[in-house]
Amino acid sequence: MASSHDFFLHGDHAEGRQIIASTLTAQGFEVTPAPNNSLLAKRGSATLTALFGVLAGSKFQITFSIDFMVDNAGRLVARINRNMASGALKGGAVGASKTNRAFETTSNALASALSASGILANALSN
Numbered sequence: 623m624a625s626s627h628d629f630f631l632h633g634d635h636a637e638g639r640q641i642i643a644s645t646l647t648a649q650g651f652e653v654t655p656a657p658n659n660s661l662l663a664k665r666g667s668a669t670l671t672a673l674f675g676v677l678a679g680s681k682f683q684i685t686f687s688i689d690f691m692v693d694n695a696g697r698l699v700a701r702i703n704r705n706m707a708s709g710a711l712k713g714g715a716v717g718a719s720k721t722n723r724a725f726e727t728t729s730n731a732l733a734s735a736l737s738a739s740g741i742l743a744n745a746l747s748n
Contacts, residue, residue: 624747626703627729633741635690635698642688642700645735649728651686661688663728676716684724697743702729 631638643653643661651663666683676682689701704725729747736742 624725624729626701626748627732628746628748629700629702629732629736629742630693630744630746631698631700631736631741632743635692637739638698638700638736638741639690641735641739641741642732645732646686646688646728649731651728656687659690661690662686663688675714676720682717682720684721686725686728700732701748702732 629642639661646653646661646663649665651665654662654664656662663686664683667678667681668683670678670681671683687703689703691699691701693699702725704721733742733745
């Protein structure tokens with residue numbers, strides 16, 4: 623079970639970041655800038671999740687970070703990260719499973735969007 627996925631992108635770095643942000647938004651996440659030129663993607667309600675855990679249903683809060691770096695070939699590398707401990711703390715094994723499913727679905731959506739745009743060079747699961 624991967625805790626992160628790396629996407630290696632050809633072309634314009636700003637375009638790659640924009641495709642990632644718009645794909646996350648289409649997946650229902652609110653995307654905000656974070657320190658070190660990264661993005662934070664959140665969906666769900668922190669309050670409802672704190673009160674009800676996995677019983678918050680579709681309002682169960684899921685948060686991913688997307689870090690950007692440049693590899694030796696000058697390609698933009700986008701790494702989507704998840705924190706499984708956070709999902710487990712919020713909702714036990716069911717919360718961890720829900721976070722895992724959302725992570726895999728989101729990673730697949732990013733791979734599809736980046737591939738369709740013609741800028742995906744490679745992808746790795748870590």
